[in-house]
Amino acid sequence: MSEFIEADDMALLAASFEAVMAEAPGPGEADQALFDLGWAELLAAAPGPAAAMVFSALGATGSAATLLDDVVAHALGMPISPDVCVLLPASLHAERAAPQSDEPRIFNQEEPLEISGLVSSRIDRAATVVTVWDKESGPEFTSFEAGFLRNRGATGVDPAHAYRHLSVRVAAHFLTPLEAEATWETAVAAARVALAHQLIGGARWMLAEARQHALDRVQFGRPVASFQSIRHKLAESLVQIEGAASVAGACVHDPDPMLAALAKSLAGQAALTTAAHTQQVLAGMGFTAEHRFHLWLKRMLVIDTLFGSASSLPTEIGQDLLTRGTAPRLIQL
Amino acid sequence: MEPEIFRRDLGAWLDANADELTPPYEGLASMDVSMEHYSRVKRALYDADFGRYGWPESVGGLGGTPLLRAIVGEEINFRDLADPNAWTMIEVLAPTVIDFAPPELSARLVPPFIRGDEMWCQGFSEPDAGSDLASLSCRAAKTDGGWVVNGQKIWTSFIEYSQRCVLLTRTGEPDSAHRGITAFLVDVDSPGISYSPIETMHGRTDFAEVQFDDVFVPADRILGEENGGWQVAMDILPYERSTTFWHRGALLHRRCSDLITQVAASGDHDTAAAKAIGQAFQSIVAFRSRSRDTQHQLAAGQQLGVETSVDKILITSAEQQLFEAARDLLLGVIEFDEGLTAAQWRTDYLYSKAASIYGGTAEIQRNIVARRLLDLGPEA
Numbered sequence: 001m002s003e004f005i006e007a008d009d010m011a012l013l014a015a016s017f018e019a020v021m022a023e024a025p026g027p028g029e030a031d032q033a034l035f036d037l038g039w040a041e042l043l044a045a046a047p048g049p050a051a052a053m054v055f056s057a058l059g060a061t062g063s064a065a066t067l068l069d070d071v072v073a074h075a076l077g078m079p080i081s082p083d084v085c086v087l088l089p090a091s092l093h094a095e096r097a098a099p100q101s102d103e104p105r106i107f108n109q110e111e112p113l114e115i116s117g118l119v120s121s122r123i124d125r126a127a128t129v130v131t132v133w134d135k136e137s138g139p140e141f142t143s144f145e146a147g148f149l150r151n152r153g154a155t156g157v158d159p160a161h162a163y164r165h166l167s168v169r170v171a172a173h174f175l176t177p178l179e180a181e182a183t184w185e186t187a188v189a190a191a192r193v194a195l196a197h198q199l200i201g202g203a204r205w206m207l208a209e210a211r212q213h214a215l216d217r218v219q220f221g222r223p224v225a226s227f228q229s230i231r232h233k234l235a236e237s238l239v240q241i242e243g244a245a246s247v248a249g250a251c252v253h254d255p256d257p258m259l260a261a262l263a264k265s266l267a268g269q270a271a272l273t274t275a276a277h278t279q280q281v282l283a284g285m286g287f288t289a290e291h292r293f294h295l296w297l298k299r300m301l302v303i304d305t306l307f308g309s310a311s312s313l314p315t316e317i318g319q320d321l322l323t324r325g326t327a328p329r330l331i332q333l
Numbered sequence: 334m335e336p337e338i339f340r341r342d343l344g345a346w347l348d349a350n351a352d353e354l355t356p357p358y359e360g361l362a363s364m365d366v367s368m369e370h371y372s373r374v375k376r377a378l379y380d381a382d383f384g385r386y387g388w389p390e391s392v393g394g395l396g397g398t399p400l401l402r403a404i405v406g407e408e409i410n411f412r413d414l415a416d417p418n419a420w421t422m423i424e425v426l427a428p429t430v431i432d433f434a435p436p437e438l439s440a441r442l443v444p445p446f447i448r449g450d451e452m453w454c455q456g457f458s459e460p461d462a463g464s465d466l467a468s469l470s471c472r473a474a475k476t477d478g479g480w481v482v483n484g485q486k487i488w489t490s491f492i493e494y495s496q497r498c499v500l501l502t503r504t505g506e507p508d509s510a511h512r513g514i515t516a517f518l519v520d521v522d523s524p525g526i527s528y529s530p531i532e533t534m535h536g537r538t539d540f541a542e543v544q545f546d547d548v549f550v551p552a553d554r555i556l557g558e559e560n561g562g563w564q565v566a567m568d569i570l571p572y573e574r575s576t577t578f579w580h581r582g583a584l585l586h587r588r589c590s591d592l593i594t595q596v597a598a599s600g601d602h603d604t605a606a607a608k609a610i611g612q613a614f615q616s617i618v619a620f621r622s623r624s625r626d627t628q629h630q631l632a633a634g635q636q637l638g639v640e641t642s643v644d645k646i647l648i649t650s651a652e653q654q655l656f657e658a659a660r661d662l663l664l665g666v667i668e669f670d671e672g673l674t675a676a677q678w679r680t681d682y683l684y685s686k687a688a689s690i691y692g693g694t695a696e697i698q699r700n701i702v703a704r705r706l707l708d709l710g711p712e713a
Contacts, residue, residue, distance in 0.1 A: 211707055226713035231703035238702055239646045243619035250622050262618050265611075314611030315604055322607055325597040327590035327614060331621040333336050333400055333407070333579075333628055 013042070014053050021063035027121045027162065030065035031082045040080040043070060048252040051194040059201020059303075062295055064161045066120035068191060068306070075190035076141065077181025078130060085126035085146055087166070088306065089117045089133070112169035118306065121162035124150050132184050139184035142175045158298040163306070189251075189260035191307050196248040196260075196267035198303055203241050203267075203274040206296050210234055210278040213285065224281070233277040240270035250331060258320060259330050261313050268310030271300045334386060334397050340404050343383050347408060353377060354414050360673030361680060364538065368452070368494050371419040375449020378405065384447065392431060393444035398632035399428075399576055406580035410587065417584050418539060419452070422491060424576040426453050426499050429569045430518060433556040442497065442518065454521070456486040456500040456543060457566065464697050466501075467511040467563065471545060473502035479551040480504075480517070482525075486543040488691070492528050493541065495521050499569075500550075501562050514562035518554050525549075535683035571637030573692060574644050575627050582621045582648060585655055588681060589617055592659050595674075602662075609658040616651035623647055639705040642698045649688045649695055656685040 020037055024030035034054075042050040051071055058065060069086045078084065115131065123129065126146045133140040153164035211234060214225035224230055244266035251263050275297045279286045286293045304310055321327060347354060354377060356362065356370050378384030387402035388394025402424065409415050427446055431439050445451040462469040471484025482502055492498065498519045505513015519526075525548035531540040557565045593610060596602050623644055631637055659678055660667050667679045689695035703709045 207707075211709065215710060222713055223710060225709040226711060228700070228712060231707075231709055231712065232696070232699045234707055234709065235646075235699040235702035238707060239643050242643050243623055243647050246622040246626050247619055250625075259618075262615050265615055266619050314615055315608040316611070317614060318607030318609065318611030319604075321593050321610055321614060322597045322602055325594055327586060327593055327617075329411075329586065330618055331625050333340075333404055333625055 010049060010053055014057055017054055018057045018061055021057055021061040021065060024063065024065070027064040027066050027160075028125050030063050031067070031122065031125075034065055034067065035082055039067065040070065043074055043080055047071075047074060047190065048193070051190065052197050052248070052252050055194045055197035056201035059198040059203070060205050062202070062205070062292070062299060064121065066122040068194060069120055069122050069126075071190050071194045072187045073130060075182055075187035076130075076184075078178070082122070082125065083127040085119060085122040085129050087115065087117045087119050087123075087129050087131035089131060112171050113175065114167070114169050116167040117165070118163055119149070119153075119166055121155075121164075123164075123166075124162075130178065141178040141180045141184075143178050144170055144174045144176065156302070158295075158302045160295065161299055161302055163302050185257050186255070188307060189255060189257040192260040192264035193248060193251040195303050195306055196244065196251070196263040199264075199267035199271040199300060200241060200245050200248060202296050202300050202303070203237070203244075203271040206271075206274050206278040206293065206300075207234065207237050207241065209293060210237075210274075210281040213282050230281055233281065237270070237274040237277050240266075240273050244270040254330075256330060258317060258328065261308065261317050262330075264308060265310050265313035265317065268304040268313070272304060272310055275300050334401060336400050336404060339383075339386065339401055340408070343405065343408055346381055346383060347412060347414070350377065350381075354412075356414065360677055361537075364493075367416040368419060368491075371415045372449040372452075374409065374415040375447075379448045384449075388427075388443075388447055389431065391436060392427075392439055393447060400628055400632045403576045403579045403628050406576065407583040410580050410583035413587065417581065419491060420580060421573075421577045422453055422455070423447065424580070425569060425573045426455060428572045429565060430499065430556065432568055433516065433565050434518060435553065438518070438553060446497075451496045452491050452494040453497045453499065454489050454492045454495040456489055456498050456519075458488045459485055460487050460542075464694055466566065467514070469501055469503060469514065470507065471500075471502050473504050473515055473517065473550070476549070479549055479554070480515075482517075482519070482545045482548040482550055484545050486545070487531075487540075489528070489541050489543050490539045492521060492543060493530070497521060498526075498543075499556070499565075501566060504562075505560055509560075511563035513560050514566070515559050516556040516562035516565035517550050518556055519548070519550050523548050523550070534686075535680050537680070537684075570693075571631070571641055574641035575624070575631045575637060578620075578644055578648050579624050579628055582617065582624055582651075585617050585648075585652055586621065588659075589614055589655055592655070592662065596662050606662050609661055613651070613655040613658040616647070616654045620644070620647040620651045639701050642693070642701040643706070645693065646695065646698050646702070649698075652685045652688045656682040 016037060020033045021030055024033050039054065054067060069084065070080045072086045073084050074080050123146055128143050129146045130143045133142065149166060149168065153166045155162045155164050214230055215223050217224050247266055248263040251260050278293060282291060282293055285291045308316060354374055358366055375384060382395060383405055385393065385395040386397045387399050390396055406420055409420060410417055423446060427443055431443060446453055457466060459469050459471060471482065471486060473480040473482045498521050500517045500519045502515050502517065503513060504515040525546040526543065528541040528543040530538040531542055532538055533540060596606060596610065627637065627641060627644055660682055663678060666675050667682050
């Protein structure tokens, strides 16, 4: 169906999605309104373009909607529902937490299982949690009831978004094995591309704020936008954003996992660079809670960390390249 | 012609003719030898038609989009079959000459360039007109049947091997800036042209300083309008930054792959090495993806403009990051080692320092992005 969604239609849809995101007071309301608007149908019909459009809008509006859970669930062939929450295993979301030993991640079946990872605020509303075990034989999927995990865990630097780290023990008989229709690698790639779009959307918002402030703010009798050091910071931000946006755009039609990792890494780098430059250009105003910049900065920190950061992904990509012994030609005319 | 089919057929032909096309030298040859081989490869591609696609029929081409030329140069660079800088000159100069020369002139002069029988060069920069190109002062004065040129040019590549030069001259008042510039296509063997090579820090003499003393240029060698030379110069930029950059991106990709192979073979790499390689590759992919978008815009007939400064900044970053990574990871090779491989890394490393200077400095590019793409108003 993706071919049947024309660019104009996508632009119209984007406007409706952004309006809903901007109006919803919290993530629960946002999720509900976006499902009402047809998010699940759109994602099912055209996963690549849908995620690109909707996650760009999430970045631009600063919405805390928890749609990443749906992207992962759908990539695994599981139902798209606001009742399903995905727990991202610590070992798979960041290199820092990668298993350092060969210890099996699943314990004696008689004993309680230790589950550790990140969940979105959907955990407070969802009925079911889906997660993945990093077993020696490969990833294994499982689900369990969400109820007992509600309103637990610290919410970290970005309370509005409320991604949180949970570490709990679940009795083995509460777990239901799941058959996934796709590999975990596929889901990781889909999530990375979606998050890349969110980072780019957020970076574009920050750059627009910085630009307007630079034009409005007068010091030494002229707009600070006239000073070359500020111009070059903003130019550098735009260049990084455009480079990352191009790769994220290429992922819409190319499901290569390495390309997805590159898109996420580049987008994280662009967002963090733009955040640093925006902070500097906004100067004192950017340090206040009054200016909304800090909300984007904190969101970008969280999104950058999910599924591999701009700091950890280059190492992962480099190790993959060294294993291959050669650079694959990912971008063809 | 579908790009994918074209690439496949071209690849098969390049493989089948590898004996003839592979350079008869290893590593870096002298300029004489590498230019001779460049001409041979160009001619072979032309005779097999691959070198004619993407050029209009009016200049001996077989038509099709510039994407086809981008593919040819990419495959040549991926296989390291010919001097990459020689290869760029045709993409920089021929499209603009086709756009601005009288049709009968381009029909006569462009075909030998495309065939590889001729080389052309570019006379833009001057000792006192670098980033501020519009302040150039090499003067063209009207005379019977044409113009007389007096002045100096610098950074002219390949003039020793060239038959023609695309030249920017001052035809308006000295302070007429971009309004008083006229472009010409000048024969390099015209009486009064002399040049001296500039030795560069990477050990190649690609450049020359050129002197024009009462050089007569016939009236029919004007490109575009009198005092319309700035448009000619601006027309070159998008070509330079689309197809030419795509070709150079292929070279960077190959060198990145070489680095990966070398580091992987050494078996001695830590997390920091993997990270440096990942970052270099990521910058190359960002550039190539952006450049592909630009190529498709060009092929769709869109007018490219200042947004190609983004491509320029991306390729500059990618090139410098790659060769800095090579220096870090191949510890001491660039500084001390003998042999062809080390010499190539050394030359590439040193040449990468020019990437943020030629074709508009890194600072000029950021000024353009700030003024034209971000609309930040005038500079202080």
